[in-house]
Amino acid sequence: MHTIGGIVLGILNIGIVVCLLLLLGLCIQWLAKAFGYDLLPEMRKIWLLLVLLVAVYMLIALFLGLPTVRIVGQAAVLLV
Numbered sequence: 001m002h003t004i005g006g007i008v009l010g011i012l013n014i015g016i017v018v019c020l021l022l023l024l025g026l027c028i029q030w031l032a033k034a035f036g037y038d039l040l041p042e043m044r045k046i047w048l049l050l051v052l053l054v055a056v057y058m059l060i061a062l063f064l065g066l067p068t069v070r071i072v073g074q075a076a077v078l079l080v
C-alpha cells in the first residue's frame with residue numbers, strides 16, 4: 001500500500017533523475033562541440049530514448065513496488 005507522500009516523493013525523485021540525465025547529455029554535447037565534434041541527431045534521439053526508458057522503468061517500479069537500482073545509500077528498515 002502506497003501513501004500519497006511516498007508517491008509524490010517518488011515522482012519528484014524520477015523528475016530529478018531525468019533532469020540530471022538530460023544535464024549530463026547537454027554536458028557531453030557541449031564537450032563534444034568544444035573539441036570540434038558534432039553529435040549526430042540520431043545520437044541525441046538515442047540518448048533521449050534512454051532517458052525515457054529509465055523514467056518509465058522508475059515509474060513502473062514506483063507503482064508496482066519493485067526495487068530500483070540503488071547506487072548510494074542503504075535501504076530503509078521498516079520496524080513493525
